[in-house]
Amino acid sequence: MDPVRPDYGGAAITSLVPALVGGAPAPWMPPCVTDADAVVVLLLDGLGWQAVEAHRTLLPALAALEGGPITTVAPSTTASALTSFATGLAPSQHGLVGFRMRVDDEVLNVLRWQTTGNHRAPDPFEMQRHTAFLGRPVPVVTRGEFRHTGFTDAQLRGAQFFGWNAVSTLVEHCRRLVADGERFVYSYYPSVDSVAHEYGLHDSFYEAELRAVDRLVGELRDALPAGAALLVTSDHGQVHIDPGGWVELHEMAPMVAMYAGEARFRYLYARPGAAAELAAAARETVGHQAWVFTRQELFTGGWIGPAPEGPIGGRVGDVVLAAREPVAFVDPTMPQETKLLGMHGSLTPDEMYVPLLGARGRA
Numbered sequence: 001m002d003p004v005r006p007d008y009g010g011a012a013i014t015s016l017v018p019a020l021v022g023g024a025p026a027p028w029m030p031p032c033v034t035d036a037d038a039v040v041v042l043l044l045d046g047l048g049w050q051a052v053e054a055h056r057t058l059l060p061a062l063a064a065l066e067g068g069p070i071t072t073v074a075p076s077t078t079a080s081a082l083t084s085f086a087t088g089l090a091p092s093q094h095g096l097v098g099f100r101m102r103v104d105d106e107v108l109n110v111l112r113w114q115t116t117g118n119h120r121a122p123d124p125f126e127m128q129r130h131t132a133f134l135g136r137p138v139p140v141v142t143r144g145e146f147r148h149t150g151f152t153d154a155q156l157r158g159a160q161f162f163g164w165n166a167v168s169t170l171v172e173h174c175r176r177l178v179a180d181g182e183r184f185v186y187s188y189y190p191s192v193d194s195v196a197h198e199y200g201l202h203d204s205f206y207e208a209e210l211r212a213v214d215r216l217v218g219e220l221r222d223a224l225p226a227g228a229a230l231l232v233t234s235d236h237g238q239v240h241i242d243p244g245g246w247v248e249l250h251e252m253a254p255m256v257a258m259y260a261g262e263a264r265f266r267y268l269y270a271r272p273g274a275a276a277e278l279a280a281a282a283r284e285t286v287g288h289q290a291w292v293f294t295r296q297e298l299f300t301g302g303w304i305g306p307a308p309e310g311p312i313g314g315r316v317g318d319v320v321l322a323a324r325e326p327v328a329f330v331d332p333t334m335p336q337e338t339k340l341l342g343m344h345g346s347l348t349p350d351e352m353y354v355p356l357l358g359a360r361g362r363a
Contacts, residue, residue, distance in 0.1 A: 001324055003291050003347035004071060008090050008305055011070040013081060013233060013354065016041070017088045020231075021184055022134050030067040030231065030358035037227035038178045040185045042220060043085065044213055045078060046193025046344070048237015049353035051201070051210075058210045061218035065232060065357035072236050074303045074322075075099075075265035076344050076351040078193065079110035081235035083155040086132035086186075090305020092312060094128050096154060097304060099345070100260040100334075101315040102269055103127070107260045107333075113150025116333070124154035131158040133184075141173040141187040159186075167216055175223040175363075189216065193238070196342030201240040206342075224361025234354040238342040239264065245327045246338045251285050252278060253332070260317065262345030263328035263337055267317025275318040282319050286329070291322040291347065303347075322346045 008014055011028040019026035020039055033039055049069035056063045073084045073091055079099050080091040091097045100107050103122055106115040113121050132138070137160050144163025146152050152161075162177070164170040170187055177185045192209055199205040221230050241263075249256070252268065255278040261267030270278045275294070282292045295316050299307040304316070321329050323346045330338060344351045 001348065003322065003324070004349055004352035005303070005347075006073050006090070006352070007071045008073075008302070011356075013070065013072050013085045013235065014088055014090060016085060016233065016356075017133055021136055021138065022088075028070065028356070030065070030229075030356065032066060032229040032358040032360050033231065036229035036360070037225075038183050038185070039229045039231060040174050040178065040187060040220070040224060041231045041233065042187050042189065042217065043082075044192050044232060044234050045188070045190040046196050046236065046238055046342070047213065047234040047355065048350055049355050050237055050350045052355050055207070055210050058207060059214045061214045061221065062232065062355070062357060065217075065359045067355065067357035069353040070233070070356045071352050072234070072354050073305075074347060074352075075262055076236035076346065077262050077265065078235050079151065082188075083128060085235065086155050086159075087130045088134065089130060092299070092305035092308040094130055095308070095312045095315065096128050097312065097315050098261045098265065098267065100262075101267065102258055102260055102317075103315065107258060110154075111151055121150055124150045125157075128154040128157075132156050133159060133186075136184075139177050139182055139185050141170055141177070141185065143188070143190065167219075171216070171219050171223050174220060178224060178228050189213065193342075196238045197340045198342075200341030201238055221359060221361055223363055225363050226360050228361045229358055230361060231356065231358040233356050236344045237351045237354060238344050239323075239326050239346075239348065239350050241326060241328045241341055241343050246330050247286060247289065247327050248330050249286075252281050255281060259331040259333055261320070263331070263340075263343050264323040264351070265345035266321040266329040266331065268319040268321065270318040279319050282321060286321060289323060289325045289327050290329070291324055293320040293322065294318065295320070324348060
């Protein structure tokens with residue numbers, strides 16, 4: 001299996017906002033957006049294209065939409081991908097290069113906006129300086145508890161916030177915003193990802209969540225007028241990790257100063273002078289399970305976007321383990337992560353391809 005390269009500048013989530021808000025032509029866009037009076041994007045966190053294909057019988061509302069797969073970004077994880085969607089930039093450009101990343105001498109948990117030492121977290125503007133949605137005050141319909149978080153400040157700067165605590169409220173917010181004349185609305189639903197993390201991809205809980213999210217798609221389409229287009233996409237897919245699929249990195253530990261990234265896109269920060277030795281040890285010990293990159297190889301290959309300038313480069317590990325097998329790499333400073341069953345972050349088709357499906361409203 002070859003790694004899936006993000007299609008930066010092409011059919012990828014980085015291109016959606018430039019196409020929909022900025023008016024950039026996109027031949028891969030579902031035809032429903034042509035001449036639409038308004039577009040509502042529903043981003044379903046954690047719903048990969050492969051999952052849609054594998055569960056079409058559970059997803060009649062989604063199956064009725066037009067479109068196909070596009071790529072997400074690398075790493076294929078929420079912190080990086082949602083910021084890339086909103087800004088239209090690759091992770092190396094906006095700077096949020098993972099769920100957890102090195103900032104100075106600590107690790108910043110981007111979603112919680114907390115540092116490992118529980119010191120004052122950095123200013124979101126210092127971590128990610130770009131405004132969302134090309135500077136337009138786009139309405140964003142997302143979970144109410146996200147309103148005052150550091151990550152929201154970093155990824156949605158300049159947007160209008162509309163919080164929801166029930167699915168019915170998400171639908172009604174979108175309906176009212178379109179009725180009030182908004183031309184573009186972004187809505188976000190996190191629970192496919194949450195359920196997959198906790199229960200994995202082979203449990204009836206996951207199937208129940210897929211049915212629930214399909215009902216949401218149908219209800220939202222029913223609420224929108226025929227002049228409005230609904231687009232459904234995602235930030236990444238998922239891979240199921242059995243309990244025995246967690247790989248310890250004991251052999252490399254003496255060479256590692258810090259760990260961050262994702263379980264399937266693990267950043268290893270080398271002790272002084274040990275970067276080359278660490279890369280060699282990683283290839284020898286886990287090269288059969290992962291694509292092993294040095295930081296420079298990751299940048300040179302354009303995997304996370306153009307080679308970054310300034311401090312962003314140091315946020316990426318000296319060595320990166322991108323899992324190609326259904327395994328995850330243990331961060332000894334975050335042992336609770338090993339309890340999770342659905343994981344993502346790497347470059348496999350299951351994680352990298354996400355849906356871009358659409359249809360007109362039918363209210």
